[in-house]
Amino acid sequence: MSEIFPVESIVRESVENDYSNSPFLHVRDDIGISLLCHAANAMNLEVQRHRKLIFEVRDGQRSIVFRQNSPENSAVYAYCARQKHIAKKLMADAGVPVPAGDVFEDYPSALRYFLEFGGEVAVKPSDGSSGAGVSCGIGGEDEFNRAWKLARHHSARVIVEQNLTGQDIRVIVIGGKAEAAYVRTPAHVVGDGIHSIRDLMERKNRIRRNNPSLRYDPLRNVDLLERRNISLDTIPSTGERVQLASVANTSAGGETVEVLGLLDAESRRIAERAALCFPGLVQVGVDLMYCGVVPSAAHSPVYVIEVNSNPGICDAVFPSYGRAVDVPGKLLRHVLSTTTAASPRRLQVALAPVYRFSQFPRAFYQGERRQADLIKQAAFAHNLEIETLSDTVLRLRHGKFSCLFHGAIPECVRLVSRKITRNNDWMAEVLPCSEPHQQAGMGEGAGDESGRRLNHYRVLVIGNKVVAALYSQTAPQGMQTQVSRMDVSELIHPSVLSVLERTLQVIFDPFIAGIDLLMEDISRDACSQRWQVVNAVCNPHLGRHHFPDEGLPRDVAAVLLRELFPELPDSATRVACRVLVCGKVQHVGFRRWLKLMAVRHAVSGWVRNLEDGRVEAVLEGTERAVAQMVEQCKVGPLSAAVTHTEVESAPCFSRCSFSVLG
The missing domain is CATH 3.30.470.20 (ATP-grasp fold, B domain)
Structure with a gap:
């Protein structure tokens, strides 16, 4: 597969960025907050620090509250972004391409899905961030078992989904517009024919310690080596690229190559559409997987594999390769342009x-x-x-x-x-x-x-x-x-x-x-x-x-x-209908169950047993409530066996309760 972004050429033909003289290299505070506060001070804005990563940026009567890197985030949308299975549903319903998969709470169901899937999968905790507990390229049952245990350590629910191979792209979307993009390459070393993988990792870690964004995230995740039974004492040949980890997160030892200028229109559009599925988040980190160059009729070449409600801004400011992007300045200018005094x-x-x-x-x-x-x-x-x-x-x-x-x-x-x-x-x-x-x-x-x-x-x-x-x-x-x-x-x-x-x-x-x-x-x-x-x-x-x-x-x-x-x-229009339920519906708690369902749906009326073995009910409420109750009658409680139902309209009498008759 050809690459949309010639990352290896960029890395080979350029020099890794040197941040050894950056004033942020020795900042002990959260680096993202430091960048935002520095940008705010440069714009003559007042900054008030609180505790636990929370601070305010003020401009006269306007105040913008940040939690770490993100301003004014909705608690609900932040929760949904973190719950990966909910985030996938929000995006899929909006037509955003996401990998096929499902969420599981028990291992037998997950294993059965994996075996029937017939290809490699990625296993990840439903609730998590920074690549913790994620395993990619899982193809065997033993690998799947280990990946499941790792993911369950981080979350009660585990996602098993299609494993996508290609280029991992993080796009920072601010106010619905893609403002920064970089390819994340998984943790790796390049051999010289002399030094072991362990020595090459230490050499690269010395370089990472001079990058304000990477200094606290050394190369240490070697899950891919472990799965392939490759020892850290192995000496790679000259020019041999050895991938250490299966995920590309910088927190797991990955590196970043800035590519915003190379981002094609389709990738940009998909990233922005994904971010718009979370309108309560001003800034969204959208993780794309680019799997091809020319889209086919059946498949998109770009998938959204994850979204982040509080993306790290440091990787765009301090990329390993490529130009820096002023994400803090872009973010502050956007929120100032959209915030009014309360x-x-x-x-x-x-x-x-x-x-x-x-x-x-x-x-x-x-x-x-x-x-x-x-x-x-x-x-x-x-x-x-x-x-x-x-x-x-x-x-x-x-x-x-x-x-x-x-x-x-x-x-x-x-x-x-x-x-x-x-x-x-x-x-x-x-x-x-x-x-x-x-x-x-x-x-x-x-x-x-x-x-x-x-x-x-x-x-x-x-x-x-x-x-x-x-x-x-x-x-x-x-x-x-x-x-x-x-x-x-x-x-x-x-x-x-x-x-x-x-x-x-x-x-x-x-x-x-x-x-x-x-x-x-x-x-x-x-x-x-x-x-x-x-x-x-x-x-x-x-x-x-x-x-x-x-x-x-x-x-x-x-x-x-x-x-x-x-x-x-002031009051919703009410409708009513008469329902006859046939099958094994008497002496199974059907009437009591229906009354509880009526309460849950704010529906009034009554229910009774008929001598011929059927159950008769009159349901009165709003149109959607009554329609949903009719659907409930078609199923009944677990102990029932409904064969069919008959429904006809009925007059409304403004009933205020639901009764069990007979």
Whole structure:
């Protein structure tokens, strides 16, 4: 196969870049952050450093928050980029060429897929970065077993996909435009007929130590040598190129050759299309594999093998060969041109309506999946289009607008807010309290120095609205502690809003937040009592408000969707149908199962057994909810065996519940 980029010629005919005099060679801080801060200072921008790789760049009233190399990243899109199987689905659905493959959680299924695939595969952890746990060119069962174990060490899910051979190209896309590109060559040495592979690796590592981008990533990954049983003491002949690793990541010993000027239009277009699948990411590293020169009718010569939400910018600034690209400057100029000054956030109390399914918590999964279930239920109630990408990731659409969710986190929540709210030490430093030097204590029901009880409240903020509040109590139950929660939303004193506004400001204003507040009484003026914010989260448990132990249940998921989709009508049009289900559908729990499915889809109506062995149901709800319920009836619970269904339209009676009759 001929190469699109004559990398070997470029390397052979040019001299490896010498950065021994670079001021960044001795920087002990994160090199990407140092480059961005240096570029910001050169543009007369103010830089405020925080902790844990987070910093702000300010230009007057405008502020851009970075986490390491990337500004303003969406927490949801960053998660999807890291979950390789979700990222592949997003790109494949948009027509971006990706290698064939699948994701597995158990070894027998993965092995069966590998054996039936009939060719070499790549094995990689679904959740990972920097090439960790990745094995390429796997052709035998023993190799596959080792590769599987390596990948499982990094992730519970493992991707097995078509192994592509060709040139590995990293394209940096900023704001939808390809701004830098370089070929990454896997770790290798070139023999001189005298020195061993071990000696040649050490010689190359001495050169790498003079490159600010490579100095902390020496050649040490030799998985390809191990698979081929080649000893490090082997002496390669003069000019012999010995590849050490199967992956080309610079963190695994790879080298970079800058090729932006040689990037063809098709490769550029594919890289930009791939980046546009992640609109919540300003900067995307798109990894292409170029497999040929002329595309055929059936196959593209270029595939996207991975995307990175926080690509290293150093490799473009300090390539091993070729010209440097000012990625930090390009990135800062882009975000400054697209960022406007934010207005101070002002909250109001606008309580969520009563939730009408509070008696059926068992209809939903627990944990993160419950979050997604409640979002789906609200989406069905509003007739939104739902695309399920995983157990916890879904996309909702209404007209021209869409929003991606991870659990209850919408795509507009920034990654930086997620990071700070998950760092207990950082939160303890920045969360406000009434007397900064006399904190009220972290425990629920803590008391102050005068013995007055401080109660624990969880307040939910969505957009600019305070939509619900819970009062939490703890009581011993055997060897454990039982927590009970009571809705106290209607007791919120207006003075509490300023406390919440201060809290949102220090966690970079997430669109949704659950804020834990210790105070004597949430119905009293905050200025007249001691209080302390003890926690805040960007993925609050919606179910706590939907299913409180006491007080009114609040449909906070519905409020979240209405805030994200302001064009939704006040009430969705409802339809109804009558369904007859035939087969083994009685005495198998069909009616009870259908009621739980009706709750999950916000559908009302009834279901009953007929004397002839069939099940009859009337389903009433939004068009998409009823259509999905009809599809559920065609399958039934696991213990059922549905042979066929009969469906006919029925009149709507504005039913508000679902009943099991007979």
